[in-house]
Amino acid sequence: MHETIRLRIKEIIANELDVNITVDKIDDNASLYDDGLGLDSIAIINFIVLLEKRFDISFDDSEISARVFHNIGSLTDFIASKLKAGSEKAEI
Amino acid sequence: MKYENFIRLLPGSGIITDDQGSITYPEIPSLLNEIDTYLNEQGDREEFCIGVQAENSISALITIVYLLSKNINFYLVPARSRSMASLPPFCDKILTVRESTSKNAGLVERLSLTSNPAYVLANRTIGVRTGAIIFSTSGSTGAVKYVYYSSSRLFRNAENAIRRFHIDSHSRLLIPVPVTHMYGMGVGLLPALMTRASLTLTTKNNLIKLFQHIADFNPGLTLINPTLIRMILTLNKKIPGKSTFITAGETLDLQTHRRFETLYGQLVNLYGCTELGAIATSSRPRFLRSASRDRQWLSPLQNVTVMIRGRQTGELFCRHNAGFKGYIDQNGVPTVGRPKGSWHRLRDIGVYAGNKRFKVTGRRDNCINRAGFLISLEEIEQALCQLLPDLSHVIVFELSQPFDPISPLIAVCEMTAGVPFDGAAMRSLCRSRMDRYFVPDEFYPIAEMPKLSSGKPDRLTVKSTYPPVI
Numbered sequence: 001m002h003e004t005i006r007l008r009i010k011e012i013i014a015n016e017l018d019v020n021i022t023v024d025k026i027d028d029n030a031s032l033y034d035d036g037l038g039l040d041s042i043a044i045i046n047f048i049v050l051l052e053k054r055f056d057i058s059f060d061d062s063e064i065s066a067r068v069f070h071n072i073g074s075l076t077d078f079i080a081s082k083l084k085a086g087s088e089k090a091e092i
Numbered sequence: 093m094k095y096e097n098f099i100r101l102l103p104g105s106g107i108i109t110d111d112q113g114s115i116t117y118p119e120i121p122s123l124l125n126e127i128d129t130y131l132n133e134q135g136d137r138e139e140f141c142i143g144v145q146a147e148n149s150i151s152a153l154i155t156i157v158y159l160l161s162k163n164i165n166f167y168l169v170p171a172r173s174r175s176m177a178s179l180p181p182f183c184d185k186i187l188t189v190r191e192s193t194s195k196n197a198g199l200v201e202r203l204s205l206t207s208n209p210a211y212v213l214a215n216r217t218i219g220v221r222t223g224a225i226i227f228s229t230s231g232s233t234g235a236v237k238y239v240y241y242s243s244s245r246l247f248r249n250a251e252n253a254i255r256r257f258h259i260d261s262h263s264r265l266l267i268p269v270p271v272t273h274m275y276g277m278g279v280g281l282l283p284a285l286m287t288r289a290s291l292t293l294t295t296k297n298n299l300i301k302l303f304q305h306i307a308d309f310n311p312g313l314t315l316i317n318p319t320l321i322r323m324i325l326t327l328n329k330k331i332p333g334k335s336t337f338i339t340a341g342e343t344l345d346l347q348t349h350r351r352f353e354t355l356y357g358q359l360v361n362l363y364g365c366t367e368l369g370a371i372a373t374s375s376r377p378r379f380l381r382s383a384s385r386d387r388q389w390l391s392p393l394q395n396v397t398v399m400i401r402g403r404q405t406g407e408l409f410c411r412h413n414a415g416f417k418g419y420i421d422q423n424g425v426p427t428v429g430r431p432k433g434s435w436h437r438l439r440d441i442g443v444y445a446g447n448k449r450f451k452v453t454g455r456r457d458n459c460i461n462r463a464g465f466l467i468s469l470e471e472i473e474q475a476l477c478q479l480l481p482d483l484s485h486v487i488v489f490e491l492s493q494p495f496d497p498i499s500p501l502i503a504v505c506e507m508t509a510g511v512p513f514d515g516a517a518m519r520s521l522c523r524s525r526m527d528r529y530f531v532p533d534e535f536y537p538i539a540e541m542p543k544l545s546s547g548k549p550d551r552l553t554v555k556s557t558y559p560p561v562i
Binding site: 045049 | 191301303326330331332
């Protein structure tokens, strides 16, 4: 599941944000902004909105954080745990 | 302000944070010595004016404190014009304060002092080491002007902000707006330093960092701007804590202002300009007795007087005890001085409400005459935004046509993402709900509204490229 999530996140960045990068060039450990992928302020907003839509999740205000959005790796782990928590709740 | 007095003020219990780390006030003197050592090592120290290129950071803060304390003339390079080609020739040196990806990078490792190849030695009247601080402003026209302050006036300007916002050593200020502009410097950075308040600096309108800092730092006062406000509203998330937010720059429409306040808390409108700093604010911070919480009626700060030339409505003028000293040209030669106690023309139109309160209705340059009425184009734009909530941005202008006595009013509209444009429907709604003099004759869509470096809509570009290319 992690790999699927990771790939989808990269596809969102490469195909739906206004950044000039391909999926295969996105480094999992690079910062999403600053000296990494360099997402600007508008791209960050669009990115968060797209993640919520594409994964059918909602970030709480405390989850819009540097810890979660540090890089692709941290974001993947977070979304995976959120999806897992959501499906466990649905089962109950 | 003398160096010794400024340094004596510095010890305090507040903490200063940026995106990478933090320091305390007692650590500042040793960091100032590091800069002193570094600059002395660079050789010839007889500089006329240092151009400072810096993002919001502790390193930038220390650099600014150092230059102020040594009375070195400096120019704050705006965040959006960081290329050598745009540096004015009056700067003989450029001091770049780099961001570092390494949290362990020392202060000196982030500094770089170079000569400005465009430097021109001209016949100036601003002397060396006179404590001149220079900002650039484009106003609402995009043409660059250089505004210079004396350090004493800059500190007095900050004192006005300290009084208005009741900033003291217990305050906690969050500053995501550039400290290289008069807003971030005069309302945020200097007031915090002068009172030894706790302070967090963050950069580049990054909402993730902003949310993180709000959660970690719990500010009592946060400086933002309409761009950040719209970004926060787009995300539609709750913000923790109970900060009072201050906004300055482009006037926010009432609907957006109310929506932000409903979701996030008090939003104070700050009216000012680079030339005079903070002039007036809407409702006072809630811990003061407030006569009115109307968001668009403004009360001048202490020691600031605003006059309307006209009985009720007219052009605004301001007399300020701590405004700029004058303008200089790109070679550093003063062009227009400002005698102490003189009135400064703000080039805005205002309405007087009594009890010293007033409202800004638009730029004087952006007023038109329709059937004998002087109408502000910005007032029309605000009315459109209230009536048409799917409008993201709108610019209204008068289209001059040869041999036609009546110039049509054109509205160029950027819609909210995903919302289709329907000019006929918009015009029909406006005609049914607005005074006919306010209703644009034609509506045009635009994919993205061009902006000035200040973030304000670029009217000249929109008007000159009409009709817009979709």
